[in-house]
Amino acid sequence: MTYCVAIKLEEGLVFASDSRTNAGVDQVSTYSKMHTFETEGERLFLVLTAGNLATTQAIVNRLKREMEEGVEGSFADVGHMSEAAEYLGRVNREEQDKHSEALSKSGIAAEATLIVGGQISGQEPEIYRVYPQGNYITTSQHTPFLQIGESKYGKPILDRIITPETELGDAARCALVSIDSTIRSNLTVGPPIEVFVYETGSFAFEHYLCLEADNDYLRALTAAWDENIRKAFLELPRFDWESTRNRKRRGTSFHTRAHHKVHTSSR
């Protein structure tokens, strides 16, 4: 599986992805799912990939080749991020179509889901999620992040922390925590974790991290998070019946209303 997240903030964009791919449990490997494309100082695109590895590799190779060759409608000359999403949707569908029939006979899906984000000079940075069918959606003021892959485990912390006003560093940290929680709960998501922070208008790939499992910062971050979460949990208000004074009368204060369930008896 895979877990990738992209966040749109007032300060810029944050992208993060895991690097584990698996075809069944006995074929697990490591591939980067973060791919970058730029025309120095003029346009910058970052693509996150999930789904069939052969499809995503074919897509990325084609994106790169067509940009190098300056193909019309490719990353080389699209005028808007939405056009980049449209282009990516078309490439996604076309690459799937090449093998989907043969694959479906083997019960394998050719589908890929992608996130594309970045900035074209003179315009605002944007991120889009591109579906296997080729259609796409972007963010809103109330939905500032997009996920692909195994996204449920890591969503609650993003829901609690991320707003458009969140600082780039906090958002990057939140993405790391979101991926770490997913890695702990789901074997199909694994390190290294890649993070890319884009500052609006910089048109540069400056703030990039690739964190192996033994990376010092990642270790410090996950250890601190684990400890802080426990602390946060232990500081929660307790049930009355837990206080040692009431321990003898356990349960008495626990009722908020009569136990309304059906009690049956075989006697």
Add this chain to the structure above:
Amino acid sequence: MTYCVAIKLEEGLVFASDSRTNAGVDQVSTYSKMHTFETEGERLFLVLTAGNLATTQAIVNRLKREMEEGVEGSFADVGHMSEAAEYLGRVNREEQDKHSEALSKSGIAAEATLIVGGQISGQEPEIYRVYPQGNYITTSQHTPFLQIGESKYGKPILDRIITPETELGDAARCALVSIDSTIRSNLTVGPPIEVFVYETGSFAFEHYLCLEADNDYLRALTAAWDENIRKAFLELPRFDWESTRNRKRRGTSFHTRAHHKVHTSSR
């Protein structure tokens, strides 16, 4: 959808469930998914239900009737919790079979997934998850909890906090936090939240809670958790480039290794 969790601890058992059911987005209603059965002081069973509502209602009615009638192999006389799971699996399959053919024609699944837990006098408390096919699994020292329904959002906090040594109060609180996180991230899971805490050997339905959305304790708990999580997050180690001293040199310390991505250019 639904989210239910059951936890097996050295002190006893904890069960928690949401109460939202939906057939599509325009048919959302509230039903308890927690059903209890007992023979005073001798045997006690609690069943959590997920899946097709008609199926789960039929199952629960039959469990109740057969226990009242003292049917052989029912909750009235099963000798072990594993037999209770076996019985529940059989009832589950039989109730699905009644309508599955007609339902499948309408593209509706008759499937139900259940958790059964409790204690039979002279034996240890146990919990089992019963699949739509009728088979079942129980917990282990390293997997002390079982979930059914929309279980991914709420799993990370359980993974971090719950061990067999966890106290009943902490486990009940963790289950509430797990369900609250799920409710925030997924509309198909909703209050009231029911919690039942069973102390080994008590054979009593003492510690039961049904928390409506406006319940004082639930409000205090979720508000405290939200605040504590933010605090826990803000106290995490920051990237070097975030410190005001380094703000000018942003990114410099952010690199842990060279940015190894392919940069293409249309020039």
